[in-house]
Amino acid sequence: MIAGDSGDSYDSVADRKPRWVLQLCHGYDGPFMDCARQYAALFKGTEYKVCTVYLTGSASDDVRRGSASDEVVFLNYSSRQLRGLKLGAINAVRKLVAANEYELCIAHRFKPTYVALLGTSLPVIGIQHAFGVYRRRSRQLLANVFGRRLLLLCVSDAVRDDVMDSLGTKDFSRVETLYNRIDIAAVRAQLLSREAARRHLDLPDSAWVIANVGRLHPDKDQATLIRGFAKARSELPDNALLVIIGTGKLEADLRSLAEDLCVEEAVLLLGQVPNARRYFKAFDVFALTSDHEPFGMVLLEAMAANTPIICADSGGAQEVVEGYGQIFPFADATKLSECLLREYELNKDSNVCAERSGALLVSHFSDDAAKRRFSSIINKRFLFKI
Numbered sequence: 001m002i003a004g005d006s007g008d009s010y011d012s013v014a015d016r017k018p019r020w021v022l023q024l025c026h027g028y029d030g031p032f033m034d035c036a037r038q039y040a041a042l043f044k045g046t047e048y049k050v051c052t053v054y055l056t057g058s059a060s061d062d063v064r065r066g067s068a069s070d071e072v073v074f075l076n077y078s079s080r081q082l083r084g085l086k087l088g089a090i091n092a093v094r095k096l097v098a099a100n101e102y103e104l105c106i107a108h109r110f111k112p113t114y115v116a117l118l119g120t121s122l123p124v125i126g127i128q129h130a131f132g133v134y135r136r137r138s139r140q141l142l143a144n145v146f147g148r149r150l151l152l153l154c155v156s157d158a159v160r161d162d163v164m165d166s167l168g169t170k171d172f173s174r175v176e177t178l179y180n181r182i183d184i185a186a187v188r189a190q191l192l193s194r195e196a197a198r199r200h201l202d203l204p205d206s207a208w209v210i211a212n213v214g215r216l217h218p219d220k221d222q223a224t225l226i227r228g229f230a231k232a233r234s235e236l237p238d239n240a241l242l243v244i245i246g247t248g249k250l251e252a253d254l255r256s257l258a259e260d261l262c263v264e265e266a267v268l269l270l271g272q273v274p275n276a277r278r279y280f281k282a283f284d285v286f287a288l289t290s291d292h293e294p295f296g297m298v299l300l301e302a303m304a305a306n307t308p309i310i311c312a313d314s315g316g317a318q319e320v321v322e323g324y325g326q327i328f329p330f331a332d333a334t335k336l337s338e339c340l341l342r343e344y345e346l347n348k349d350s351n352v353c354a355e356r357s358g359a360l361l362v363s364h365f366s367d368d369a370a371k372r373r374f375s376s377i378i379n380k381r382f383l384f385k386i
Helices: 032-041 061-067 087-098 110-119 137-145 157-167 184-190 194-201 222-235 251-260 276-282 297-304 317-321 333-346 350-364 367-382
Strands: 019-025 048-056 071-077 102-108 124-128 150-154 175-177 208-213 240-245 267-271 285-288 309-312 326-328
Touching: 019 032, 019 087, 019 110, 032 048, 032 061, 032 102, 032 367, 048 087, 048 110, 061 071, 071 087, 087 110, 102 110, 110 124, 110 137, 124 157, 137 157, 150 157, 150 367, 157 175, 184 276, 184 297, 194 276, 208 222, 208 276, 222 240, 222 251, 222 333, 251 267, 276 297, 285 297, 285 333, 297 309, 297 317, 297 350, 309 317, 309 333, 326 333, 350 367
Parallel strands: 019 048, 019 102, 048 071, 102 124, 124 150, 150 175, 208 240, 208 285, 240 267, 285 309, 309 326
Antiparallel strands: none
């Protein structure tokens, strides 16, 4: 509730008139439906209800359920309609706000943040999922003009530092970090057993499997992963495999690289695998080699499966695995190969991994942990309590 309202005479939360939070999302593709779920979950069990609005994308019952919101609205704009001034979206949001008593707006990515600031007079929390968003002068101007009612909430300290540098500010009350998180119980409930996951992926039961999941794109740097695997190959067991799940423009290049390094029989490019996180128990180690990963949700999914992790030291991903996995210098295939050998030699006890992953997920990357931090942040910034 807004500070100053705590002295009301209602006997219980159940007796109070619901208060509403507006959540604006560009669309629900990729991870963004789960992002909507994450922020709707922050208000579960409170007097607040959440209306999630998707600017693009047609109506979908699956998205309604996945958004975990009290109300879901689909505006069904095209990406083209959201270019320029976005007047249609601004007017549509204005009408929504006029029809209900909203007290706060959460907006994911820049365009919804822009729409929220121009279409409402609400306090706005702009969720920052990527690097470089506020390097444009026009966006810096917007953030500064609306600075009194705008809080930028970043998915990692690395993204936070990038935003603060872009805006030329050291005011941490304007730019804060709130990590992404998962519904730990729900993710673990979806996991297949090691045996079932390997059958689905057609992997040998006896293989020692290194895995990577992500687009086949230069930013993900699977080339370094293949080079690191090739360097370690002679000291790894004969049945060691490198499994890469994902599609992208570099598939042919990666296959050629594996051939050049004479490891093509041990490097499996499996293409797109729907709901890949269900199969993480099939892996003996998960490796993320990305350049400037803003956060790395896939790392939380690997932790939920108690899978050991090796991660490049670039972007926000290293913040996620610190205290749990091994970290190597970005694009350093030699150091990566050393990590792979160390992981094999350690042969980590799965119970130790389970203890570490469980503690880290609960303390840093769970809905409950996020709710406590979120409540503290918005109370400090907007005197808004939940």
